[in-house]
Amino acid sequence: xxxxxxxxxxxxxxxxxxxxxxxxxxxxxxxxxxxxxxxxxxxxxxxxxxxxxxxxxxxxxxxxxxxxxxxxxxxxxxxxxxxxxxxxxxxxxxxxxxxxxxxxxxxxxxxxxxxxxxxxxxxxxxxxxxx
Amino acid sequence: xxxxxxxxxxxxxxxxxxxxxxxxxxxxxxxxxxxxxxxxxxxxxxxxxxxxxxxxxxxxxxxxxxxxxxxxxxxxxxxxxxxxxxxxxxxxxxxxxxxxxxxxxxxxxxxxxxxxxxxxxxxxxxxxxxxxxxxxxxxxxxxxxxxxxxxxxxxxxxxxxxxxxxxxxxxxxxxxxxxxxxxxxxxxxxxxxxxxxxxxxxxxxxxxxxxxxxxxxxxxxxxxxxxxxxxxxxxxxxxxxxxxxxxxxxxxxxxxxxxxxxxxxxxxxxxxxxxxxxxxxxxxxxxxxxxxxxxxxxxxxxxxxxxxxxxxxxxxxxxxxxxxxxxxxxxxxxxxxxxxxxxxxxxxxxxxxxxxxxxxxxxxxxxxxxxxxxxxxxxxxxxxxxxxxxxxxxxxxxxxxxxxxxxxxxxxxxxx
Numbered sequence: 001x002x003x004x005x006x007x008x009x010x011x012x013x014x015x016x017x018x019x020x021x022x023x024x025x026x027x028x029x030x031x032x033x034x035x036x037x038x039x040x041x042x043x044x045x046x047x048x049x050x051x052x053x054x055x056x057x058x059x060x061x062x063x064x065x066x067x068x069x070x071x072x073x074x075x076x077x078x079x080x081x082x083x084x085x086x087x088x089x090x091x092x093x094x095x096x097x098x099x100x101x102x103x104x105x106x107x108x109x110x111x112x113x114x115x116x117x118x119x120x121x122x123x124x125x126x127x128x129x130x131x
Numbered sequence: 132x133x134x135x136x137x138x139x140x141x142x143x144x145x146x147x148x149x150x151x152x153x154x155x156x157x158x159x160x161x162x163x164x165x166x167x168x169x170x171x172x173x174x175x176x177x178x179x180x181x182x183x184x185x186x187x188x189x190x191x192x193x194x195x196x197x198x199x200x201x202x203x204x205x206x207x208x209x210x211x212x213x214x215x216x217x218x219x220x221x222x223x224x225x226x227x228x229x230x231x232x233x234x235x236x237x238x239x240x241x242x243x244x245x246x247x248x249x250x251x252x253x254x255x256x257x258x259x260x261x262x263x264x265x266x267x268x269x270x271x272x273x274x275x276x277x278x279x280x281x282x283x284x285x286x287x288x289x290x291x292x293x294x295x296x297x298x299x300x301x302x303x304x305x306x307x308x309x310x311x312x313x314x315x316x317x318x319x320x321x322x323x324x325x326x327x328x329x330x331x332x333x334x335x336x337x338x339x340x341x342x343x344x345x346x347x348x349x350x351x352x353x354x355x356x357x358x359x360x361x362x363x364x365x366x367x368x369x370x371x372x373x374x375x376x377x378x379x380x381x382x383x384x385x386x387x388x389x390x391x392x393x394x395x396x397x398x399x400x401x402x403x404x405x406x407x408x409x410x411x412x413x414x415x416x417x418x419x420x421x422x423x424x425x426x427x428x429x430x431x432x433x434x435x436x437x438x439x440x441x442x443x444x445x446x447x448x449x450x451x452x453x454x455x456x457x458x459x460x461x462x463x464x465x466x467x468x469x470x471x472x473x474x475x476x477x478x479x480x481x482x483x484x485x486x487x488x489x490x491x492x493x494x495x496x497x498x499x500x501x502x503x504x505x506x507x508x509x510x511x512x513x514x515x516x517x518x519x520x521x522x523x524x525x526x527x528x529x530x531x532x533x534x535x536x537x538x539x540x541x542x543x544x545x546x547x
Contacts, residue, residue, distance in 0.1 A: 004488075005489070010544065014480070035500065036499065036501075037501045037515055061484075062482035062484035062485045063482060063485045064485065103488075104488060
């Protein structure tokens with residue numbers, strides 16, 4: 001688990017990408033992980049093709065939730081909203097590139113849960129293996 | 132006298148089988164989360180097995196010897212708990228699942244019968260959700276208002292405005308020891324003034340009864356709630372202490388079997404204390420094993436346990452100073468004397484959850500998060516804290532392991 005805290009993870013934690021708010025968001029969602037109090041809000045702006053033109057996230061929490069969300073936002077630009085709604089937790093784990101212990105899976109998946117909620121227009125359930 | 136080499140300390144550590152089991156990574160288990168739930172001594176584990184193998188039957192019903200034996204042990208455990216907190220009468224101890232259920236019992240039974248519009252409930256800014264949410268709901272149901280004794284930046288209650296706060300108060304519901312920062316509330320000051328104002332006092336003693344001598348008559352509290360699993364007992368059993376006159380006058384909380392005296396199709400008369408509040412088959416085995424836990428704690432000595440935790444806390448606060456240069460923040464009263472064996476902290480910009488994960492690799496178990504005190508965390512501006520808490524089986528070696536693990540975490544996060 002301590003192998004998790006690699007340089008690039010700490011970099012995303014301390015310098016999150018796409019952090020802040022959009023002036024004009026087409027869809028947005030927010031949620032929290034009641035276990036640790038991590039919160040994340042994600043806002044998406046779409047182009048006329050329904051693709052993600054811009055994305056911002058805000059919130060606070062542990063390195064795992066914030067870094068994985070930061071990395072997630074980097075990967076969704078240009079994606080169609082329906083594909084965003086179908087993103088899998090495997091994609092997130094691959095993105096993050098390190099093993100996550102079961103007790104921290106919810107932290108790692110909070111960004112994905114919020115992103116999918118924004119795309120679906122309703123609160124998404126926790127990704128399967130994270131529940 | 133708190134190193135593992137001390138004979139009494141060594142015997143205590145050996146009494147807890149789980150402490151001899153290494154973690155999956157082969158580390159010695161350093162259990163610093165007793166404020167969440169304590170470990171169990173062999174005697175308590177054996178009591179559970181012994182009951183199920185020798186004495187198991189339903190209580191208060193059977194005429195056969197086995198049922199009588201189960202009933203006797205169940206009631207003997209109640210008497211042990213009554214003596215442990217120095218209740219004047221055994222029937223002033225009501226079994227509940229835990230502290231939360233004990234508080235809810237008072238809220239639903241005493242609260243609904245005694246509170247109305249314009250009345251006030253006074254609690255504190257330190258409360259665990261279990262001693263806040265029931266009063267929020269009770270206030271909403273009855274039209275009563277909820278007030279708070281403020282806490283300062285160290286989590287110490289500020290009593291300057293206490294008399295104003297007590298005006299019109301029917302109930303004071305407050306924690307004895309903060310589960311988040313360990314501060315000990317000045318009950319000796321507050322309780323007499325609450326009584327003078329005409330209020331009844333309920334104390335959440337989940338974090339005090341396991342760790343220090345608690346005498347309900349000396350404190351003169353009206354209700355006191357505690358959990359068995361935090362005091363070396365099993366999960367699923369706790370108790371409410373209530374002064375007999377108050378409990379007598381209260382309507383039942385849960386209703387059904389065992390809490391009745393006589394039932395017709397139209398009407399029911401209720402059982403005597405304490406059974407009026409114990410509907411349905413009780414948690415017999417766990418109550419009996421809690422009696423064993425109380426025997427165990429009494430044999431060690433509650434004064435010894437308090438002194439031991441005080442010494443460990445002083446030692447830990449001293450050792451933690453070495454980490455100040457790396458951004459360590461310790462919350463709560465600065466003097467060990469003013470707190471129970473609870474230390475909440477943060478290290479640099481490491482989120483408490485990340486800190487707990489890194490400590491876990493080293494075999495060190497600490498709690499991370501909001502500790503079920505979200506309003507306090509928000510007031511203090513802490514998104515989360517990591518909390519180490521001590522009990523009778525912890526040693527200076529455990530503190531040393533904590534310090535080493537924190538240094539490791541500072542390295543992992545490249546803190547200067």
